[in-house]
Amino acid sequence: MKKHYRSDNSCLNCSTTVSDKFCPSCGQENLELHEDFLHLVLHSVGHYFHFESKFFNSIVPLFTKPGYLTKEYFAGKRASHLNPISMYISISILFFFLFTANSNSNKKDILEENATQENTAVNTAADKQSGADTYTILNNAKAVSDSASTRNDAIVYTAPTATEPDTADKKGTTLSLVDEDSLPQSLKDKLKKVMDDDLSGQLFLNKLVSHFPKIMFILLPLFALILKLVHIRSKKYYAEHLIYSIHVHSFLFLFGSILIILQWILPFISGWIMFIGFIIMLWYIYRSMRNIYRSSRWLTVYKFFMLAFAYGCLMLLSGSIVVLATLYTM
Template structure:
C-alpha cells in the first residue's frame, strides 16, 4: 500500500538512519510523508482487518476440523498464515468467559425472579389458609355448641376441628396452636415431641460452629491459650476461625460474593493451568525430541478448541432449553484430544488414547490443587 509519497529527506524520522529506499533498514519505519490523508487511513484499516480475518478464518478452520494440524504447522515454522497461539488464546478465552458470564447472569436474574414469585405465591396461600381456619373452626364450634346434649357428636366435631387445624399447620411446616377448649390428643403430643427432638438435633449440629461454641474472638483466644500447646489449633485454622467469627450469620450476601469471586478468578485459574498441562505433556512424551514450548503451543490450541465447543454447547442449551449439549461436548473434546495427540506426536491411536487418559488424570490433579489455592485466596479476601 504505497499511496503515500516519499519524503525528500532520506533520513528516517524515527531513528535518523539514512534510508536508501522506502523503508528504513535499521528500524523498518516507512520514510513517507507523515501527514496521511483520510483515504490512506481507510485503506490501511481495511487492509489490516482483511489480513487479520484471513489469518483468523484459516486458523479457526484448522483448529476445529483438523485436530493437531495447526500445532504441526506452527512447529514446522509455517506461521504467517495463522494467528499467534497466545493471541488466539487471549481472544478465544475473552469471548468465552465474557459470553458465559453474560448468559449465566441472565439465568441468575431469571431464577431470582422465579423464586421471588414462588415466595409471594406461598405467602399469599398461607394468608388465605390462615383466614380459612378461623372461619371453618368457628362454624364447627357453633355446631358443637348446638350439640351439647349429644356428647358423642360434640367430641366428633371437636376432633374434626382439631384435625383441620393440624393438617393446615403441617402444610406450612408448623403445628397450629390448639384452640382453647379442644381436647389434648395423642397426635398433638407426638408432634410437639417430634418438634422438640428436631430442635435438639439442630442445636447438636450447630455445636461445631465456633460462634456458638465460644461466642466471640476473645473467648476463642482465651480457650486456645488455656489448652496445652500440642492441642491448640494451627495458625491457618486460627486465621480462618477469626474470619468466620467476624462474619454475620444472617448475611445472605456471602454465597453471592463467593460465587462472583469464583467467576472472577476462574479465567486466571485456567491460565495458571496451561503451563501445568504442558508440563504433563512433557512428562509423558520424549524429553529429547520435544521442547517444552512445543507442548505449550499444543496446550494453547487444545484449550482454544475446548472453549469454543463449550461455548457453542452452552449457547445451544440456552436457545433450545434442552440439557445435554455440554455433556456431549465434553466427549467431543476428549475425542479431539486423542486425535490431536496422535497427529501431533505421531504415535498409534491406542497409545494416544492411553496417554490422553493419563494426561487428563494429571490435569485433574493440577486442577484440584490450583482450585483449592484460589478458593483459599477468595476466602481470605471475603471473610
C-alpha cells in the same frame, strides 16, 4: 491504488535507514504523512483485511486441522497466523464473557423462581390464617350465645397455629458428603445452609461453576508441564509444549463459546449439545497429540489417558480449593 512512499530513507519511528518500503528494524512502512482522504481510507482498509486474512488463516485450521497451527509456528511460518498468546487472550475474554453471562442468567432464573415460590407460600399461609380466624370468630359468637342462656363463662376457641412441615426427617435424610466433625464450626454452618436450603444450594453451585474459566486459565501452564512429563523422551522444549497447550485451550474456549450460544438458541436439547461437544473435545485433543508428537495410535491413547488422569487430579485439587473459598465467601 499506488501508495506514496517517502523519498527520505530515514524511518520516522526509529530513525533507522530504510533501504526499501519497510523499516528493517521496527517494520513500519515508509509512507508519506500527507496523503489525501482516499489514500488514507484505502491504507486503513488494507491493514484491516490484512488482519482479517491472518484471523481466518488461524481460526479455520484451529477447528479443522488439530495441531496444524503449532507445527506451523515451530516451522517458522508465523507471519501468516495470529500470535498464539494474543489469540488465546482474545478467545478467553470472549469465553469468560459468555460463561459469566450464562451464569448470571441462571442466577436470575433461580432468584425469580424462589421469589415466586415465596409469594405462593405467603398467599397460602394467609388463606389458611384467614380461614382459621373465621372459625375462631364463629365459635366465639356461639360461646357468647350459649353463655347468655346458661350463665356460664364463654368457651373461647383460639385459632390453631399453623405448623411447619416436619423438617427433621428432611434434614435427617440429607447425605453428608464430607466428615463434618473435621471441619471448623463456621464452615459447618455454611455447609449445612447450602445442603439444607435449596436456594442456597443452587446459588452455591452457580457461583462455583462461574469460577471454572479462572481455574482453566491457571491450569494452562500446568497442562504444558504434564505434557512435558508424559513425553519425557521427546526432545521438545517446554515452550513447545506450552504453545501446543495454548492452541488446544484456544480451541476448547472457542468451541465452548459456540456450545454456550447453541444452548441459548436450542435449550430443549442442551444436554445433547454438551454431550456431543464433550466427545468432540476429547477427539480433538487425541488427534492433535497424534499430529504433534507422531506417536502410534495406541501409544497416543495411553499417553492421552495419562494426561487426562494427571490433569483431572489437578482440576480436582484446584476445584476443592475453590469449593472452600466459595463457601467462605457466600
